[in-house]
Amino acid sequence: MTPLRRIAQATEIMKPEDITTMQKLSIDDLEKITQKVRKRTLLSEGAGRAKVTVHMGTCGIAAGAGKVLTALEDAFKKNDVKGVILTTSGCAGMCCREPMITVELKGEAPVHYVGLSEENALQIFAEHVLEGKLVEEFALGVGHERFLGESVRVGAAAARSEEAEDVPDLLDVGFFGHQTLVALKNRGMIDPEEIDEYIARGGYRALAKALTQMTPEDIVNQVTISGLRGRGGGGFPTGRKWASAAKATGRPKYIICNADEGDPGAYMDRSIIESDPHSVIEGMLLSGLGVGSIEGYVYIRAEYPLATSILRTAIRQAREYGLLGDNIFGTDFCFDLFIKQGAGAFVCGESSALRASIEGLPGEPTSKYDHATDKGLWEKPTVLNNVETFANVPIIIDKGGEWYASMGTETSKGTKVFSLVGNINNTGLIEVEMGTTLREIIYDIGGGIPNGKKFKAVQTGGPSGGCIPAEKLDMPVDFEQLKEAGSIMGSGGMIVMDEGTCVVNVAKYFIEFCNDESCGKCISCRDGSAALLNILERICDGKGQEEDIELMKDLCGTITDASLCGLGTSLANPVLSTLMYFGDEYIAHIRDKKCPAKICKPLFQYKVITDNCKKCGLCFTNCPSDAIIWKKKEVAEIIQEKCVKCGICVEVCKFGAVE
Numbered sequence: 001m002t003p004l005r006r007i008a009q010a011t012e013i014m015k016p017e018d019i020t021t022m023q024k025l026s027i028d029d030l031e032k033i034t035q036k037v038r039k040r041t042l043l044s045e046g047a048g049r050a051k052v053t054v055h056m057g058t059c060g061i062a063a064g065a066g067k068v069l070t071a072l073e074d075a076f077k078k079n080d081v082k083g084v085i086l087t088t089s090g091c092a093g094m095c096c097r098e099p100m101i102t103v104e105l106k107g108e109a110p111v112h113y114v115g116l117s118e119e120n121a122l123q124i125f126a127e128h129v130l131e132g133k134l135v136e137e138f139a140l141g142v143g144h145e146r147f148l149g150e151s152v153r154v155g156a157a158a159a160r161s162e163e164a165e166d167v168p169d170l171l172d173v174g175f176f177g178h179q180t181l182v183a184l185k186n187r188g189m190i191d192p193e194e195i196d197e198y199i200a201r202g203g204y205r206a207l208a209k210a211l212t213q214m215t216p217e218d219i220v221n222q223v224t225i226s227g228l229r230g231r232g233g234g235g236f237p238t239g240r241k242w243a244s245a246a247k248a249t250g251r252p253k254y255i256i257c258n259a260d261e262g263d264p265g266a267y268m269d270r271s272i273i274e275s276d277p278h279s280v281i282e283g284m285l286l287s288g289l290g291v292g293s294i295e296g297y298v299y300i301r302a303e304y305p306l307a308t309s310i311l312r313t314a315i316r317q318a319r320e321y322g323l324l325g326d327n328i329f330g331t332d333f334c335f336d337l338f339i340k341q342g343a344g345a346f347v348c349g350e351s352s353a354l355r356a357s358i359e360g361l362p363g364e365p366t367s368k369y370d371h372a373t374d375k376g377l378w379e380k381p382t383v384l385n386n387v388e389t390f391a392n393v394p395i396i397i398d399k400g401g402e403w404y405a406s407m408g409t410e411t412s413k414g415t416k417v418f419s420l421v422g423n424i425n426n427t428g429l430i431e432v433e434m435g436t437t438l439r440e441i442i443y444d445i446g447g448g449i450p451n452g453k454k455f456k457a458v459q460t461g462g463p464s465g466g467c468i469p470a471e472k473l474d475m476p477v478d479f480e481q482l483k484e485a486g487s488i489m490g491s492g493g494m495i496v497m498d499e500g501t502c503v504v505n506v507a508k509y510f511i512e513f514c515n516d517e518s519c520g521k522c523i524s525c526r527d528g529s530a531a532l533l534n535i536l537e538r539i540c541d542g543k544g545q546e547e548d549i550e551l552m553k554d555l556c557g558t559i560t561d562a563s564l565c566g567l568g569t570s571l572a573n574p575v576l577s578t579l580m581y582f583g584d585e586y587i588a589h590i591r592d593k594k595c596p597a598k599i600c601k602p603l604f605q606y607k608v609i610t611d612n613c614k615k616c617g618l619c620f621t622n623c624p625s626d627a628i629i630w631k632k633k634e635v636a637e638i639i640q641e642k643c644v645k646c647g648i649c650v651e652v653c654k655f656g657a658v659e
Helices: 003-011 027-041 058-063 065-079 118-129 162-166 195-200 205-213 216-226 238-247 268-275 277-291 305-320 351-358 387-399 401-405 438-445 479-484 503-517 523-540 547-562 573-581 583-590 618-622 648-652
Strands: 050-055 084-089 101-105 111-113 139-142 254-259 295-301 336-342 382-386 415-422 428-433 455-460 466-469 493-498
Touching: 027 195, 027 205, 050 065, 050 118, 058 065, 058 268, 058 305, 065 084, 065 118, 101 118, 111 118, 195 277, 195 305, 205 277, 205 387, 216 238, 216 277, 216 387, 216 401, 238 277, 238 382, 254 268, 254 277, 254 351, 254 387, 268 277, 268 305, 268 387, 268 415, 277 295, 277 305, 277 382, 277 387, 295 305, 295 351, 305 336, 336 351, 351 382, 382 387, 387 401, 415 438, 428 438, 438 455, 455 503, 466 503, 466 573, 503 523, 503 573, 503 583, 523 547, 523 583, 547 573, 547 583, 573 583, 618 648
Parallel strands: 050 084, 254 295, 254 382, 295 336, 415 493
Antiparallel strands: 050 101, 101 111, 111 139, 415 428, 455 466, 455 493
16 A cells, blocks of 8 residues: 555545546645645644654665554554544655654654664654653654745744653754754655655746746756756766757757666665655756656666666656646746666766767766766757755755755855765764854764764765865865865765774775776776776785885875776776875885774784783683684683684773783
8 A cells, every 4th residue: 555545544535546636737736735645634724633754765764764664554554543644755864763754643743763673663653642741762853844844943833742841853963953854854754755744845947937938048048047066976067068058959858867876885866766756857847847858767786776666656657647748837947857777887887978878888887978968868969967966956946046055165156965874873964054064064063973983084076085184173065175175975875984994994894896897998997997906905915015005106196096986087086096195004004014994904903911911711712713722711812824803802802911
């Protein structure tokens, strides 16, 4: 049973068979749908007495949200619950605390529960939903009412219950309170597979405005005024790209959305599609209207099955409403959208390789003798932007380019979505204004480094980015500042590293990734990355030589200068940035044959501290390689030739006798 059918059954406002509507919408229908959805979903407008939302992004499902949903569905059936809505939404952003559910009682503000098991969810159902008692043990914060066009803080639309007084306002929780949501404005708020809920949050009004009040030139001009730059990594001004495509004379013109997200640790585009696919569709429609295109493609990797399924549903629903196809909103504007699944090649994130893949050719970059806005897909004028870029466009058209340009820095306007992962307490998806400092992102939003360890570096921009050290924590994050620091914005991945990270090993990992993902067309990229990887492997194995430092710098310069596409030209960043900020760590590996972080196994040994050993035999019992000699009432001894350096002996010793 779909979420909307569950809503209809619970509230008895409409029959399930009335939900699927096959009609071409007029602009007036947007307000009618909004009112219908408000009555069906807002408790304050009579939808029911309670509402339970299970957050079902990929992160939530991986953590067990599917089991939580099934348990709640069974509880609803067994208890014959009336007037209680059970629905779903995408990820709410705080991926580290999944599974999450939101519970709202009529007249009270929603409460967000985190880190749940099936049993916890059933406890919340029994106590909070049925009896009205807050389960404080799992409550993260008190939220805000939904579907009001703009989110409002508690008190403006719903009151706190007395039991919730000790639970913080969700916007006072650092992770949520320091964010500015634009591209993520609907995350956790709507069911991504129900177009009506997107419409009720203001969806497709920007398209209606553009069709009735603006010319194509006005659309492109507002995007230009906004200062929006491509969020896929290059940071090219979106308005300038669209203006160039609009002037191109070739027909037909194409709009492509790049959802081929391949950076390790990055999942911004996937999460946006899983939470709010219609924002991307509407952004592509506006782009098509602005440049004169009637056809678009979303290029999405096949490893994103949930995002692809949700996107297919969203496209089908948009077609059913006449928002894709012919004569949209009764005008002469026609535009349709298709999905092309990629096979997972990282290099297909590069524009020419991506276009080749859509055309059915090998996904290899080509020399760019012509701009894609003149000769792109099938040699026709093409606009290519990524998911986040398109998700920003509807609100820019709705509120105006100047509104968007009021956020951010002088050269980097608006907001940026980042996936915050690695050695950090609050992993998840965040959106902040350009110019927010790394310190605020890592400590105020991310909650700092786990286990009291020190921050060492943050990798931005994926495998082509650089490692930024602790002395740069107060650096504002924008395109220019990151480039000056030796890194790039990339698509928005941020991998945080603590003091236990070996930056030489990190550089080796990213070069290995790029070497594996190189298409092999350029000798500089193919063989240069292999040579660079070989040097890094030797250094990590304790076989490095001091001349390797200069050799790597020369090699990095050659790879950068001679490579055809962005993968090769930025491939050297991890090596160059770690050499710049952590050169002493390379010297320790080469000259002293030591790994300061104790990560590179050939460069350290485990030994027993005789004075600390209690002769308990725990290390002997747990060693998987029989590398420890021990007899009762004797000090243990490690046989170095057998030791695989797994570290289990350190973990199990309660007395600090192994180091």
